[in-house]
Amino acid sequence: MVKEIERAGIPVVHMCTVTPISMTVGANRIVPTIAIPHPLGNPALAHEEEYALRKKLVARALEALTTEVEDQTIFEV
Amino acid sequence: MKLELGFIQIQDIQFSKECKVENGTLFVNADEVMDFIFKDDDAKACIKSASFDIARPGESVRITPVKDVIEPRVKVDGPGGEFPGVIAKVDTVGSGKTHVLRGMAIVTAGKIVGFQEGIIDMTGPGADYTPFSKLLNLVLLCEPMEGVHQHEYEHAVRMAGLRAATFVGELGRDVTPDETREFETYGVKEGMEKLPDLPRVGYVHMLQSQGLLHDTYVYGVDAKKIISTLLNPTETMDGAIISGNCVSACDKNTTYHHQNNPVVADLFEQHGKTINYVCNIITNENVYLADKQRSSDWASKLARLLDLDGVVVSEEGFGNPDTDLIMNCKKTEQKGIRTVLITDEYAGQDGKSQSLADADALADAVVTGGNANQVVILPKLDKVIGMLDYVDKIAGGHAGSLRPDGSIEAELQVITGATNEMGFNRLSAR
Amino acid sequence: MSYRVVHYINQFFANIGGEEMAHVPPELREGHVGPGLAFNQAWKGEAEVVQTIVCGDSYFAEHEKDAKAQVLEWVKAAKPDLFIAGPAFNAGRYGYACSNICQAVQDELGIPVLTGMYEENPGADLRTKVLIIATTNSAAGMRKAAPAMAKLAMKLMRGEEIGASCEDGYLPNGIRRNFFDKERGSKRAVDMLVAKLSGKPFTTEYPMPSFDRVAPNKAVKDLSKAIVALCTSGGIVPKGNPDHIESSNASHYGEYNIQGVERLTEETYETAHGGYDPVYANQDPNRVLPVDVLREFEREGKIGKLHDFFYTTVGNGTAVASSKKFAAEYAQKLLQANVSAVIMTST
Numbered sequence: 001m002v003k004e005i006e007r008a009g010i011p012v013v014h015m016c017t018v019t020p021i022s023m024t025v026g027a028n029r030i031v032p033t034i035a036i037p038h039p040l041g042n043p044a045l046a047h048e049e050e051y052a053l054r055k056k057l058v059a060r061a062l063e064a065l066t067t068e069v070e071d072q073t074i075f076e077v
Numbered sequence: 078m079k080l081e082l083g084f085i086q087i088q089d090i091q092f093s094k095e096c097k098v099e100n101g102t103l104f105v106n107a108d109e110v111m112d113f114i115f116k117d118d119d120a121k122a123c124i125k126s127a128s129f130d131i132a133r134p135g136e137s138v139r140i141t142p143v144k145d146v147i148e149p150r151v152k153v154d155g156p157g158g159e160f161p162g163v164i165a166k167v168d169t170v171g172s173g174k175t176h177v178l179r180g181m182a183i184v185t186a187g188k189i190v191g192f193q194e195g196i197i198d199m200t201g202p203g204a205d206y207t208p209f210s211k212l213l214n215l216v217l218l219c220e221p222m223e224g225v226h227q228h229e230y231e232h233a234v235r236m237a238g239l240r241a242a243t244f245v246g247e248l249g250r251d252v253t254p255d256e257t258r259e260f261e262t263y264g265v266k267e268g269m270e271k272l273p274d275l276p277r278v279g280y281v282h283m284l285q286s287q288g289l290l291h292d293t294y295v296y297g298v299d300a301k302k303i304i305s306t307l308l309n310p311t312e313t314m315d316g317a318i319i320s321g322n323c324v325s326a327c328d329k330n331t332t333y334h335h336q337n338n339p340v341v342a343d344l345f346e347q348h349g350k351t352i353n354y355v356c357n358i359i360t361n362e363n364v365y366l367a368d369k370q371r372s373s374d375w376a377s378k379l380a381r382l383l384d385l386d387g388v389v390v391s392e393e394g395f396g397n398p399d400t401d402l403i404m405n406c407k408k409t410e411q412k413g414i415r416t417v418l419i420t421d422e423y424a425g426q427d428g429k430s431q432s433l434a435d436a437d438a439l440a441d442a443v444v445t446g447g448n449a450n451q452v453v454i455l456p457k458l459d460k461v462i463g464m465l466d467y468v469d470k471i472a473g474g475h476a477g478s479l480r481p482d483g484s485i486e487a488e489l490q491v492i493t494g495a496t497n498e499m500g501f502n503r504l505s506a507r
Numbered sequence: 508m509s510y511r512v513v514h515y516i517n518q519f520f521a522n523i524g525g526e527e528m529a530h531v532p533p534e535l536r537e538g539h540v541g542p543g544l545a546f547n548q549a550w551k552g553e554a555e556v557v558q559t560i561v562c563g564d565s566y567f568a569e570h571e572k573d574a575k576a577q578v579l580e581w582v583k584a585a586k587p588d589l590f591i592a593g594p595a596f597n598a599g600r601y602g603y604a605c606s607n608i609c610q611a612v613q614d615e616l617g618i619p620v621l622t623g624m625y626e627e628n629p630g631a632d633l634r635t636k637v638l639i640i641a642t643t644n645s646a647a648g649m650r651k652a653a654p655a656m657a658k659l660a661m662k663l664m665r666g667e668e669i670g671a672s673c674e675d676g677y678l679p680n681g682i683r684r685n686f687f688d689k690e691r692g693s694k695r696a697v698d699m700l701v702a703k704l705s706g707k708p709f710t711t712e713y714p715m716p717s718f719d720r721v722a723p724n725k726a727v728k729d730l731s732k733a734i735v736a737l738c739t740s741g742g743i744v745p746k747g748n749p750d751h752i753e754s755s756n757a758s759h760y761g762e763y764n765i766q767g768v769e770r771l772t773e774e775t776y777e778t779a780h781g782g783y784d785p786v787y788a789n790q791d792p793n794r795v796l797p798v799d800v801l802r803e804f805e806r807e808g809k810i811g812k813l814h815d816f817f818y819t820t821v822g823n824g825t826a827v828a829s830s831k832k833f834a835a836e837y838a839q840k841l842l843q844a845n846v847s848a849v850i851m852t853s854t
Contacts, residue, residue, distance in 0.1 A: 473755055
């Protein structure tokens with residue numbers, strides 16, 4: 001899916017937990033997330049902490065979108 | 078470790094005033110079994126009502142939604158008891174003697190998650206795809222108490238099924254088995270001395286552990302909390318692993334699959350002939366990448382530590398566990414351990430899509446349980462044990478799956494055990 | 508009445524000659540010539556080769572357009588139930604001609620086609636386009652090839668469903684088909700491992716695919732002026748799943764307006780995904796689709812605007828081809844809406 005969006009000409013960042021799959025299928029900008037059932041959150045945290053965590057992840061994704069890449073790149077958080 | 082299994086062939090199940098196994102017939106007093114189930118506090122708290130029914134091979138019966146399938150057994154000699162750490166106290170099983178009520182199963186049914194449970198047809202095209210159509214099934218149909226959380230209810234029904242199986246298995250204690258077989262693997266040094274010329278083979282057994290309602294238990298331990306570890310093959314055969322999961326019905330391993338793990342059986346078949354079957358390595362399929370990394374590291378590390386020459390790896394489920402499968406394969410192959418994978422496929426209804434979520438060139442020896450997206454039409458059957466309410470929502474079903482004439486159009490996914498990744502069935506794909 | 512078949516062969520199998528006669532142009536003959544006899548015998552009267560087209564291999568290669576046009580004209584006039592070509596074994600130009608002419612007949616005339624050749628024949632490159640029976644690499648394999656072709660040909664003429672490639676003997680064509688094998692999977696796995704350990708040949712039941720790559724697009728220059736869209740394969744949908752997106756192998760995607768939505772709440776959104784524990788996503792759908800954070804970034808001016816629509820599918824067991832189609836479709840919508848960057852979340 002990521003690839004089809006890329007193919008259409010729109011830069012796309014893939015936020016996912018299982019980055020090996022993302023690499024195999026060919027996403028170019030990848031941001032690793034927390035866990036499969038809650039990629040952008042962590043139920044173990046207090047609400048504010050969880051929101052801060054999500055904000056950090058999404059900010060990293062925006063960074064990825066504004067960063068030129070030549071090859072598949074994982075933007076570690 | 079040596080285990081003796083005594084098989085008592087069950088040819089019929091009948092409701093009766095007393096509970097006994099006589100001349101191949103299981104007589105059950107449903108009330109007595111129910112009393113035993115409801116001695117459990119969780120059952121009392123979570124299960125509003127429960128009833129038993131019998132489904133025989135060839136009958137026009139559909140069982141749905143199916144949660145688990147369990148073979149009744151009883152430990153007659155040696156340490157431990159049935160389902161150690163869950164029903165019996167924790168003690169190492171896999172040695173001594175166990176009686177098996179063969180040809181039958183306890184099936185737990187009723188709504189749990191709704192879209193995660195399966196269908197067992199006792200006749201028709203659906204019956205060809207599930208191994209459980211060939212068994213005499215004592216079905217335990219449960220209904221939840223209002224307001225009970227899904228996962229609490231799942232636990233209660235899981236225990237109810239295991240307790241029913243334990244109760245029924247106990248009836249085989251004093252029955253003389255129709256057939257007795259012995260299974261034995263050796264310690265590391267002992268095996269090398271006894272079978273010096275045979276390649277050393279292990280079984281990497283992946284357990285579904287994706288979280289609440291997608292869990293497997295080993296000696297009562299939630300498998301998502303384990304680090305990959307070793308198990309004697311006979312422990313698996315003796316009830317050490319049970320299913321607690323509600324994933325797509327076609328490729329989840331029921332407790333029956335664990336008790337009768339076909340990879341274990343077929344490795345034993347070659348043990349001492351073409352291979353030296355050393356042990357099982359159990360590993361999990363967690364939702365954190367770090368866990369995937371660690372678990373596959375450990376599985377391959379243990380395989381290397383035991384100087385294995387080859388392993389069979391079986392997956393459970395699909396999607397992100399495909400990555401665990403590929404990671405396990407890459408890491409063992411890179412250590413020079415020849416690897417064969419068993420999986421199933423999600424190639425689309427037209428069979429044209431890539432079958433797995435992940436791939437690697439080192440995975441050059443793969444056995445497939447078939448394409449779970451294949452569409453099947455299951456004709457209306459005379460009797461439904463359970464309810465058809467969830468057929469449209471079930472994984473593999475779609476709005477309109479349940480057709481006005483009572484037939485079901487859905488993917489193989491809905492059928493319990495259809496594309497099993499332990500290789501339980503003959504189904505395959507090319 | 509029996510089924511009518513037109514057969515295509517080269518100069519060699521028509522007994523015209525070898526390489527020195529490979530230049531002969533297409534020629535139409537009545538009845539069977541060469542291997543057509545073996546087909547007729549296998550069909551026992553239920554089908555029959557009514558015409559045979561003979562063409563030199565060099566002629567086809569050098570005048571492909573003319574040769575195709577001529578053959579198509581004859582086949583169109585004959586209106587057969589099936590067009591069969593070869594078998595070509597390992598003859599490269601013959602194999603090339605067989606699969607290409609088959610593809611032309613199939614695509615342009617809508618007539619079922621079948622050919623046969625060795626797997627390494629260059630013509631076998633078309634295996635995902637036309638059905639090709641696998642043969643040995645020399646004509647000595649005719650005794651096995653002809654009945655195998657005849658058998659699958661009969662299935663095609665009768666309109667029967669074809670079996671898996673290993674059952675019906677055709678080269679794997681990229682379409683996975685289920686069948687019941689002789690042994691159960693675990694036995695096949697153990698046998699495969701024993702073969703692999705002893706260095707004996709074995710055949711994987713699922714060859715690993717190779718995935719194509721798309722070059723990365725240029726980075727976004729100025730996010731504060733950009734419209735950023737959210738997409739997910741985590742199955743987030745409005746509460747009640749109004750479009751009935753399937754919990755597994757979804758047949759469609761959802762497009763939902765989030766204009767004015769500050770954050771996704773438990774009361775208004777949920778997940779339709781059947782592959783993971785839904786509790787966390789249902790409690791707080793922002794854990795999958797971070798609308799709350801992007802709204803904050805929008806207010807701060809970090810991004811120009813969060814796109815008014817989000818696109819959602821269930822990744823669980825959903826065929827790659829379907830996901831591809833969904834994404835290709837909504838990518839066009841995103842382009843039209845001047846979206847300049849996409850965040851895709853997966854579970």
